[in-house]
Amino acid sequence: MRLQLSIAVTHLLARKRQTLVSLSGIVLGTAFFLAVSALMQGSEKDFIKRLVDNSPHITVSDEYRGADIQPAAMQWPDAAVNIRSIKPQTEVRGIRGYQQKLAFIESIPGLRVAPALTGSVVLTFAGRVQGVSMTGLIPESMREVSSIEDKMIEGSLEALNANPNGIIVGIGLINKFKLALGRNVTVTTSDGIVRSMKIVGIFRTGTANYDETQTYALLKKVQSLLNRPNRVNRFVIQLSDPNQARDVATLIEQRIGYKSVSWLEASEDIMSLLTVRNIIMYSVVTAILVVAAFGIYNTISTIVMEKTRDIAIMKSMGFHASDIQLIFLSEGLIVGLIGSLLGIAVGLGLMWILDQVVLPITAMGGPTHLPVYRGQRQFFIAFAFALFSAVAASYLPANKGGRVHPVDVLRGSM
Amino acid sequence: MSTLLKAQSLVRTLPLTVPVTLVRDISLEIQHGEFVAIMGPSGSGKSSLLYLLGLLDIPTTGQLWLDGQDTSGFNEDTLADLRLAKLGFVFQFHFLLAEFTALENVMLPMRKLARLSATDMQKRAEKLLDDLGMADQEHKKPDQLSGGQRQRVAIARAMANDPLIILADEPTGNLDSVSSANVKEILRDLASQQGKTIITVTHDPVFAKAADRRIGLVDGRLDPNWVHPNAQS
Structure with missing residues (x-):
C-alpha cells in the first residue's frame, strides 16, 4: 500500500x-458548493424563522374540519341520507369551554399557549371610518407566543393592563387617521355597541x-364588546421545537376536536417553493463538482496513457493489476x-466575504447581513461528494491502467 | 545441474481475425546456471518465446515448468508473484520509472516483494549498483544517465530479488558499441562468475558465442541448423 501510494x-x-488544475477544480467546486449552500440554507432558515416567528406555530380555531355526522347517517351507515332544511344550532361562536381545553393544551410539554378572541369592529375618528379586526388578548400569555411585543414602536403591550380601555393599533392606521398615542377612537361593533378607546400602543x-x-x-374587553363572554375563538401556540408542529397539531385536534393548523400546513405552498429552490441549487452546484470530476478524469487518464510503459514494466516485474489500479485510484x-x-477552507473564506455584505434595506427596516448558515451537514456533504467524485473519476482510468498487458506494450516498443 | 525451466510443446497463437502463430511447438529444457542465447532472424518469434518462458505471456497450448512447478492454469496474479520472486527482466528499452532515482528504481521490485527491511533494501540496491560500476550515479534520475548506464540500472533492477533466471530481450539493441560491449560483459560475468541462469535474445553472434548454448529459431520453430549470417565475420 505504501509503495503504491508513493x-x-x-x-x-x-x-x-x-495536478494543480484538477485540484483547483475540486477546490472551487467544493468552495462554491459550500458558499452557495450556506447562503441558500441561511436564507431558507431565515425565511422559515420569520415565518415561524411571525406566525403562530399552531393555531386552534373554533372550526371543525368535517361537518357533524347526522344521526340518520349514523343509524344507517350504508344508506344515502337526504335531509332537507336543516339549520345549524344557534350558539355563541367560539371555542366552547375554552378554560378546560386551554388547561389540556398547557399540559403538553414544550409549548406555550395564549387564548385570543378576534372579531370585526369599525373604528371611527374625525369622520374617517375603517373596518378592522380586533384581537382580544392577555398580554402576559400573548407575549410568550407572538413577536408583537418586538414590533411595538410606541407604548407597550402591558399598557393594556394599566388601561383596560386601551387599544393598540398599527402604524398604517395611525398615518391614515392622523392619530397619535394617547388619542381616543370610537369603536363600533356589529351589535351596535359603541365605545371610546384610548390608543396605548403603536406597532x-x-x-x-x-x-x-x-x-x-384586552381579552375581557373584546369579549364584552363582541358580546361573547367567556369565549375565545383561537388558541395561539408556540413550540420550543417548531418542527414538531405537525405532530402536536394532530394531537390537539384529536383531543379537543377543533381545527388545529400547524405553520407547515398553513404555508405548504411556500415550503414546496423552498424545496424547488433547493433542487435547483443542488443541481447547479453538483454540476460544478461533476465538471471538476471530469478534470480529474482527464488528468489521470493522461497519466495512465503516459505511463503505459511504466505500467508494463511494473506488471512484468510482478505488480498485480490491483496494485496498478490502487496507484491511480489513490x-x-x-x-x-x-x-x-482546501475547498472547505476556501468555502469558509467565501462565507466570510458573504458575511461582510450588508443589505441596506429589508422588509424589516434596518440594514441586515446576508444570512449565511454554516451547517455541519453541508460541510460533510461537500467533503464526501468531492471525495466521491474524485475517486469515481479516477476509477475508469485506473481500471484501464490495471488492464494494460505488458506483452502488448513490449511488442509495440520494439 | 538440474532442470530449472522446462517447456513442452509451447504454441502461442494471436487470436486475430487471421490468427497469427508466433511460436510453434517448442520444447526445451534450461538447466541451473546455464547461459542460453536465443537467436534467429527478425520476426522468427524470439521475443515471443522469451515472453512465454518469462511467464509474461500465457501459451495457447503447451506446458511450462519453472523450478519444478507446473505453471499451466495459473492466473495472472499468481504468475506475477512467480515473476516477482523468481525472474528478472532486461528489455531492449530500459523501462526505468522516470520520476524515481536509479536507487529507487532498483528497490522497486524489493519493495513489492517486501521481504527485506527498508534499510536492507537500500543496502542491497546500493551493492547491486556498486557492482555494476554505478556507485556514484545512485541518486540520479534516468534522464540524467547515459543509455549504457540506464541499462545497467535495469540489470541491477532485474537482479533486485535475486531471481533464479534473468531474461534479457536484446539488452544491447538500443546502445552504442561501447555501452553495448559493457552490458554484454556484465551479463557474461553474471553467468560465468555468479552462476546466474540467463536467457537472452540477441542478434549479436559474438555475444551469443559466450553463451553455453545457442537456440536457433526460424518461423517460430526451433532450428538447430540456423546460423547467423554474420557468424563467420
Whole structure:
C-alpha cells in the first residue's frame, strides 16, 4: 500500500501544473458548493424563522374540519341520507369551554399557549371610518407566543393592563387617521355597541395591510364588546421545537376536536417553493463538482496513457493489476482529499466575504447581513461528494491502467 | 545441474481475425546456471518465446515448468508473484520509472516483494549498483544517465530479488558499441562468475558465442541448423 501510494504521489508531483488544475477544480467546486449552500440554507432558515416567528406555530380555531355526522347517517351507515332544511344550532361562536381545553393544551410539554378572541369592529375618528379586526388578548400569555411585543414602536403591550380601555393599533392606521398615542377612537361593533378607546400602543410589522387593519385590546374587553363572554375563538401556540408542529397539531385536534393548523400546513405552498429552490441549487452546484470530476478524469487518464510503459514494466516485474489500479485510484483520492479540504477552507473564506455584505434595506427596516448558515451537514456533504467524485473519476482510468498487458506494450516498443 | 525451466510443446497463437502463430511447438529444457542465447532472424518469434518462458505471456497450448512447478492454469496474479520472486527482466528499452532515482528504481521490485527491511533494501540496491560500476550515479534520475548506464540500472533492477533466471530481450539493441560491449560483459560475468541462469535474445553472434548454448529459431520453430549470417565475420 505504501509503495503504491508513493508511486501515486510521485506521479502527481511530476505533473505539478496538471495536478494543480484538477485540484483547483475540486477546490472551487467544493468552495462554491459550500458558499452557495450556506447562503441558500441561511436564507431558507431565515425565511422559515420569520415565518415561524411571525406566525403562530399552531393555531386552534373554533372550526371543525368535517361537518357533524347526522344521526340518520349514523343509524344507517350504508344508506344515502337526504335531509332537507336543516339549520345549524344557534350558539355563541367560539371555542366552547375554552378554560378546560386551554388547561389540556398547557399540559403538553414544550409549548406555550395564549387564548385570543378576534372579531370585526369599525373604528371611527374625525369622520374617517375603517373596518378592522380586533384581537382580544392577555398580554402576559400573548407575549410568550407572538413577536408583537418586538414590533411595538410606541407604548407597550402591558399598557393594556394599566388601561383596560386601551387599544393598540398599527402604524398604517395611525398615518391614515392622523392619530397619535394617547388619542381616543370610537369603536363600533356589529351589535351596535359603541365605545371610546384610548390608543396605548403603536406597532409596525412591515406588512401594510396588517399595519392598517389589525388592532389589539384586552381579552375581557373584546369579549364584552363582541358580546361573547367567556369565549375565545383561537388558541395561539408556540413550540420550543417548531418542527414538531405537525405532530402536536394532530394531537390537539384529536383531543379537543377543533381545527388545529400547524405553520407547515398553513404555508405548504411556500415550503414546496423552498424545496424547488433547493433542487435547483443542488443541481447547479453538483454540476460544478461533476465538471471538476471530469478534470480529474482527464488528468489521470493522461497519466495512465503516459505511463503505459511504466505500467508494463511494473506488471512484468510482478505488480498485480490491483496494485496498478490502487496507484491511480489513490491519485484520485489524494487530489479529492486535498481538494475538498482546501475547498472547505476556501468555502469558509467565501462565507466570510458573504458575511461582510450588508443589505441596506429589508422588509424589516434596518440594514441586515446576508444570512449565511454554516451547517455541519453541508460541510460533510461537500467533503464526501468531492471525495466521491474524485475517486469515481479516477476509477475508469485506473481500471484501464490495471488492464494494460505488458506483452502488448513490449511488442509495440520494439 | 538440474532442470530449472522446462517447456513442452509451447504454441502461442494471436487470436486475430487471421490468427497469427508466433511460436510453434517448442520444447526445451534450461538447466541451473546455464547461459542460453536465443537467436534467429527478425520476426522468427524470439521475443515471443522469451515472453512465454518469462511467464509474461500465457501459451495457447503447451506446458511450462519453472523450478519444478507446473505453471499451466495459473492466473495472472499468481504468475506475477512467480515473476516477482523468481525472474528478472532486461528489455531492449530500459523501462526505468522516470520520476524515481536509479536507487529507487532498483528497490522497486524489493519493495513489492517486501521481504527485506527498508534499510536492507537500500543496502542491497546500493551493492547491486556498486557492482555494476554505478556507485556514484545512485541518486540520479534516468534522464540524467547515459543509455549504457540506464541499462545497467535495469540489470541491477532485474537482479533486485535475486531471481533464479534473468531474461534479457536484446539488452544491447538500443546502445552504442561501447555501452553495448559493457552490458554484454556484465551479463557474461553474471553467468560465468555468479552462476546466474540467463536467457537472452540477441542478434549479436559474438555475444551469443559466450553463451553455453545457442537456440536457433526460424518461423517460430526451433532450428538447430540456423546460423547467423554474420557468424563467420
